Amino acid sequence: MKKLSILLLLSxxxxxxxxxxxxxxxxxxxxxxxxxxLTEFLFALNQGxxxxxxxxxxxxxxxxxxxxxxxxxxxxxxxxxxxxxxxxVVHQGDIAPAEVSAQLATLSIPVKIYPAGNGIDSAKIVxxxxxxxxxxxxxxxxxxxxxxxxxxxxxxxxARYPSKPRVLVIHFGQQRNQYFxxxxxxxxxRMIELAGGEQAADTSGxxxxxxxxxxxxxxxxxxxTDFGFDRLGGSKEKLLELPGLALTPAAKSGRIYRVEEHDxxxxxxxxxxxxxxxxxxxHR
Amino acid sequence: xxxxxxxxxxxxxxxLLARTNLSFEGGRFHVLMGPxxxxxxxxxxxxxxxxxxxxxxxxxxxxPLSGFSALERARRRxxxxxxxxxQFPISVREVVALGRYPHAGSxxxxxxxxxLTNCLSALDMEAFSDREYGTLSGGEAQxxxxxxxxxxxxxxxxSDKILFLDEPVSxxxxxxxxxxxxxxxxxxxxxxxxxxxxxxxxxxxxxADRLLLMKEGTIAHDLGDPALLTGxxxxxxxxxxxxxxxxDDGQPFAVFTSVK
Amino acid sequence: MKSLxxxxxxxxxxxxxxxxxxxxxxxLGVGAVSISFSELPELVRHRLWDGGSVNALHEALFWxxxxxxxxxCILVGxxxxxxxxxxxxxxxxxxxxPGLVGTSAGSALGAALLIVLGQNTFFSGLHWLGxxxxxxxxxxxxxxxxLLVYYFSASLRRVNVSVMILAGVAVNALANGGTGFLAYxxxxxxxxxxxxxxxxxxxxxxxxxxxxVSISTIxxxxxxxxxxxxLNALQLGDDEARYLGVRTERLKFSVMxxxxxxxxxxxxxxxxxxxxxxxxxxxLRLLRGSDNRYLIAGSALLGGSVLLATDMVCxxxxxxxEMPIGIVTAFIGAPLFLYLLARARGGQKGxxxx
Numbered sequence: 001m002k003k004l005s006i007l008l009l010l011s012x013x014x015x016x017x018x019x020x021x022x023x024x025x026x027x028x029x030x031x032x033x034x035x036x037x038l039t040e041f042l043f044a045l046n047q048g049x050x051x052x053x054x055x056x057x058x059x060x061x062x063x064x065x066x067x068x069x070x071x072x073x074x075x076x077x078x079x080x081x082x083x084x085x086x087x088x089v090v091h092q093g094d095i096a097p098a099e100v101s102a103q104l105a106t107l108s109i110p111v112k113i114y115p116a117g118n119g120i121d122s123a124k125i126v127x128x129x130x131x132x133x134x135x136x137x138x139x140x141x142x143x144x145x146x147x148x149x150x151x152x153x154x155x156x157x158x159a160r161y162p163s164k165p166r167v168l169v170i171h172f173g174q175q176r177n178q179y180f181x182x183x184x185x186x187x188x189x190r191m192i193e194l195a196g197g198e199q200a201a202d203t204s205g206x207x208x209x210x211x212x213x214x215x216x217x218x219x220x221x222x223x224x225t226d227f228g229f230d231r232l233g234g235s236k237e238k239l240l241e242l243p244g245l246a247l248t249p250a251a252k253s254g255r256i257y258r259v260e261e262h263d264x265x266x267x268x269x270x271x272x273x274x275x276x277x278x279x280x281x282x283h284r
Numbered sequence: 285x286x287x288x289x290x291x292x293x294x295x296x297x298x299x300l301l302a303r304t305n306l307s308f309e310g311g312r313f314h315v316l317m318g319p320x321x322x323x324x325x326x327x328x329x330x331x332x333x334x335x336x337x338x339x340x341x342x343x344x345x346x347x348p349l350s351g352f353s354a355l356e357r358a359r360r361r362x363x364x365x366x367x368x369x370x371q372f373p374i375s376v377r378e379v380v381a382l383g384r385y386p387h388a389g390s391x392x393x394x395x396x397x398x399x400l401t402n403c404l405s406a407l408d409m410e411a412f413s414d415r416e417y418g419t420l421s422g423g424e425a426q427x428x429x430x431x432x433x434x435x436x437x438x439x440x441x442x443s444d445k446i447l448f449l450d451e452p453v454s455x456x457x458x459x460x461x462x463x464x465x466x467x468x469x470x471x472x473x474x475x476x477x478x479x480x481x482x483x484x485x486x487x488x489x490x491x492a493d494r495l496l497l498m499k500e501g502t503i504a505h506d507l508g509d510p511a512l513l514t515g516x517x518x519x520x521x522x523x524x525x526x527x528x529x530x531x532d533d534g535q536p537f538a539v540f541t542s543v544k
Numbered sequence: 545m546k547s548l549x550x551x552x553x554x555x556x557x558x559x560x561x562x563x564x565x566x567x568x569x570x571x572l573g574v575g576a577v578s579i580s581f582s583e584l585p586e587l588v589r590h591r592l593w594d595g596g597s598v599n600a601l602h603e604a605l606f607w608x609x610x611x612x613x614x615x616x617c618i619l620v621g622x623x624x625x626x627x628x629x630x631x632x633x634x635x636x637x638x639x640x641x642p643g644l645v646g647t648s649a650g651s652a653l654g655a656a657l658l659i660v661l662g663q664n665t666f667f668s669g670l671h672w673l674g675x676x677x678x679x680x681x682x683x684x685x686x687x688x689x690x691l692l693v694y695y696f697s698a699s700l701r702r703v704n705v706s707v708m709i710l711a712g713v714a715v716n717a718l719a720n721g722g723t724g725f726l727a728y729x730x731x732x733x734x735x736x737x738x739x740x741x742x743x744x745x746x747x748x749x750x751x752x753x754x755x756x757v758s759i760s761t762i763x764x765x766x767x768x769x770x771x772x773x774x775l776n777a778l779q780l781g782d783d784e785a786r787y788l789g790v791r792t793e794r795l796k797f798s799v800m801x802x803x804x805x806x807x808x809x810x811x812x813x814x815x816x817x818x819x820x821x822x823x824x825x826x827x828l829r830l831l832r833g834s835d836n837r838y839l840i841a842g843s844a845l846l847g848g849s850v851l852l853a854t855d856m857v858c859x860x861x862x863x864x865x866e867m868p869i870g871i872v873t874a875f876i877g878a879p880l881f882l883y884l885l886a887r888a889r890g891g892q893k894g895x896x897x898x
Contacts, residue, residue: 103608354789365783367781372638373829382776385777
C-alpha cells in the first residue's frame with residue numbers, strides 16, 4: 001500500500017518534465033488564450049498557430065481542442081500558464097482566482113484584458129482591438145463586413161416568419177454539475193431575438209432547472225446545448241426525461257433541438273450565419 | 285480533616301441530599317452504603333468538590349473547598365471511580381503518569397519515573413508497564429487506575445491526603461476487590477482519609493473503620509465501629525431482611541435472608 | 545514502522561523534520577514549469593547576493609510562486625493537522641476533524657459571505673485591509689459555528705461529546721445551507737468562485753498569505769502545545785480530568801478557539817482541504833501512541849509533509865492545468881482511511897477504535 005502510493009507519486013512527479021520540449025525558441029508570438037470568444041477570434045484572424053494554450057471552454061474551431069489546456073478559466077494556475085512560456089496572455093476579465101493576475105505580473109508575463117463582447121457591436125469592437133494588437137486589422141474589417149451582411153440576410157429571412165416562438169435554452173453547467181436555464185442576460189437572448197424568437201426565460205442569470213419554472217414558461221421551442229444534450233444520451237426522448245420538460249408545448253410538437261454552445265452564447269464572425277441557422281430551426 | 289457543614293443538594297425540586305453535617309478524620313476508612321439513589325455518589329461528589337453544595341460548605345482543614353484552586357484540590361485528594369473514557373492507544377505507564385498532572389514540575393524527572401514504578405509495583409502491575417491499556421482485563425485496568433490515583437496522591441507512602449472511591453470494585457472479581465481495598469486500607473493506616481462507596485456489605489465490614497448507611501438523601505446510621513451494624517439497620521436501609529453472623533474469628537458477616 | 549516506533553522521540557522528530565525538509569526542497573523543483581535542481585542554488589544566489597546570470601522567468605517563478613506556495617503548504621498542512629489532533633483529543637474520537645464540528649463549514653460561510661456581499665461593495669477600496677478581511681470573516685464564521693456547537697451542548701448543563709457531535713452535524717448543515725444559498729443567489733462568477741474555493745487550491749499562494757498564515761499557524765501551534773497536557777488528562781473522561789485539576793470547560797473552550805484560529809485562517813486562504821486533519825494525527829497515533837504533546841508536535845511536522853506531497857501531485861497531474869487539492873486529498877485520504885478501518889477489522893491493534 002505504502003510502496004504503491006509512493007510509486008504513484010513518483011511517476012506523477014516525474015511527468016513534470018513533459019513541457020521541456022516546448023521551450024524551443026522559434027521566436028514569434030506564443031499566446032495563451034483564456035476565453036472561448038477570443039480563441040475563436042484568434043483563429044478567425046488566422047492566428048491559430050500562435051496559440052500555445054487555451055482554457056477548457058474554448059471549443060471552437062475544432063483545432064482549438066488540440067491546443068494544450070490550462071484548465072478551467074476560474075481555476076487557473078499562474079505557473080501552469082508560465083509553463084507554456086507565453087509572450088502574451090489574453091482574457092476577458094473573468095478569470096479566477098484573482099491572485100493569478102498578480103502572479104502573472106510578478107512573472108513579467110504580458111497580459112491583455114479585452115472587454116466582454118456580449119453584443120454584436122461590442123463583439124466587433126473586441127475583434128478589431130484584438131486584430132490591432134496582432135496587425136490583422138484588414139482581416140478583422142472584412143470579417144465584420146461579412147458579419148453585417150449575414151445579419152442583414154438573417155433579418156430578411158426572419159421577416160418572412162409569421163410566428164414568434166418562445167424559446168427556452170437549457171445548458172448543462174459542468175462545474176456545478178446540474179442543468180440550468182439560460183437567462184435573459186448575455187448573448188443568447190439577443191441571438192434568439194435576432195432569429196425571430198422570444199426568450200421564454202424571465203430571470204436574468206443562469207437558474208437551476210426546476211419543473212415548476214419550465215411548466216410556467218411554456219416554451220414553444222427548447223434548445224439544449226451540446227454537452228448537456230449529449231450527456232443525456234443525445235436524443236430528444238432522453239432530454240424529455242428532465243423534470244417538467246414533457247409538459248411543454250415544445251415537447252408536444254417535438255420542437256427540441258441540440259445547439260452548439262459556442263454558436264449561441266457569444267457573438268463573433270459566425271454569428272450572422274448562426275442566426276440564420278437558428279431562425280430556421282426555431283421556426284420549423 | 286474533611287468536614288461537611290450543613291450541606292445539601294438539589295436538582296430541580298428533587299432533593300438528592302438533605303442538610304447534612306459530617307466530618308471525616310484522617311487515618312480512617314469511611315464507607316458509605318445504601319441502595320441506589322440514596323445519595324451516596326452525590327455526597328461523594330460534593331465532598332470531592334465535583335458538585336457545589338446548594339447550602340453549606342465542605343471544608344478541608346477548616347478551609348472551604350472553594351478556597352482551593354482546581355490544581356490545589358487535585359494535589360490534596362484523588363478519586364477512583366469505574367468509568368473511564370480512554371479511547372486511544374495509551375500505555376499502562378502513561379495512564380499512571382496522568383495521575384501526576386497536578387504535580388507537573390514539582391519533582392525531578394528521574395524521581396517521577398521512580399514514583400510511577402513504585403505505584404505500579406504497589407498494585408503488582410509493574411510487568412504491565414508497557415502494555416497497551418486497551419488490552420487489559422477489567423480487573424487489571426482498574427488496578428492501573430488505582431495506581432494512577434496513587435500517583436496523584438504522591439505514591440504508596442502518601443500521607444494527609446484524601447482518597448475517594450466511588451464503587452471502585454463493583455465489577456471486579458473477588459481477588460481484585462480485596463487487592464484494591466487492601467491498598468486503600470494501607471493508605472488509611474498511613475493517616476490518609478479514605479471515603480468509599482461500597483455495595484458489598486461484607487467488604488465494608490472487612491475494611492471499614494466507620495460505616496455510614498444512607499437512605500433517601502440522609503445519613504440513616506453513622507456507625508463509628510462496623511461491629512455495631514445490625515440486621516435491622518440493613519433492613520431499614522436496604523429494604524431487605526438481613527442478619528449479621530459472627531465468623532470463627534469474630535469477624536461480622538452479613539447474610540440476606542429474604543426479599544420483601 | 546516498527547523501527548520508527550522504537551526510535552527515541554527526538555530522533556523520531558528528526559526523521560519527520562528531515563522528510564519535511566526533503567519534500568520542501570523537492571517541491572521547489574516540481575511544477576508545470578520544470579526547474580532543474582541544479583538551478584535552484586543559482587536562483588537563490590542570484591536573488592540574495594546578485595551573482596551569475598539566471599533565467600529571469602525561472603527566478604520570478606521560484607521566488608514569487610514556488611517558494612511561497614511550498615511554504616504555504618507546510619503552514620496549512622501543519623494548521624489542519626494540529627487542529628485535527630486537538631479535535632480528536634477533545635472529542636476522544638478518531639473520526640473527528642475540524643470539518644465535523646462546524647469549523648470548516650462556518651469558515652466557508654464567513655468567506656462566502658465576503659465573496660458575495662463584500663468584495664464588490666465598500667471593501668474594494670481598502671486594498672491592504674481587504675487581504676485580512678477574508679481570514680477575519682472566516683474566523684468569525686468558524687468560531688461562530690464552533691461556539692454554536694459548544695454552547696448548544698453546554699446548555700444541557702455540561703458539554704457532552706455526543707451532543708456536541710450531533711450539534712456539529714446540525715450546524716454543518718446550517719452553514720453548508722447558507723453557503724449553498726449564497727452560491728445560489730450569487731452572480732455566476734461569484735458562485736463559481738465559491739464552488740472552486742470549496743475544493744481548495746494552493747496555486748493562489750503569495751508572500752502575503754504566507755505571512756498571514758504563519759502568524760496563525762505559529763500562534764495556534766504554541767497554544768496547542770500548552771493545551772496538550774490537560775488534553776491528555778481529559779482522555780480519562782471529563783470527571784476524571786476535573787479530579788486531576790483540569791478546568792475542563794475552560795480547556796474545551798480554549799481548544800475550540802485555537803482550532804478555529806488554525807482552521808479558519810488557513811481555509812480563508814486556500815479553501816477547504818479535507819482529510820489531512822483526519823489522517824495525520826491518526827497515523828501518528830498508530831505509530832507511537834496518543835500523548836498529545838507528541839501528537840501536536842508530530843502533526844505540525846507530518847501535516848506539512850503530507851500537504852506538500854499532495855500539492856506536488858496537484859501541480860503535475862494535469863499540468864499545465866491545476867487539480868483542486870481537495871479532490872486529491874479526498875482521493876488519497878479516503879482509501880487510506882478505509883485501509884486503516886479494514887486493518888482494525890482484521891483485529892490488529894491500534895487501527896480503529898471508535
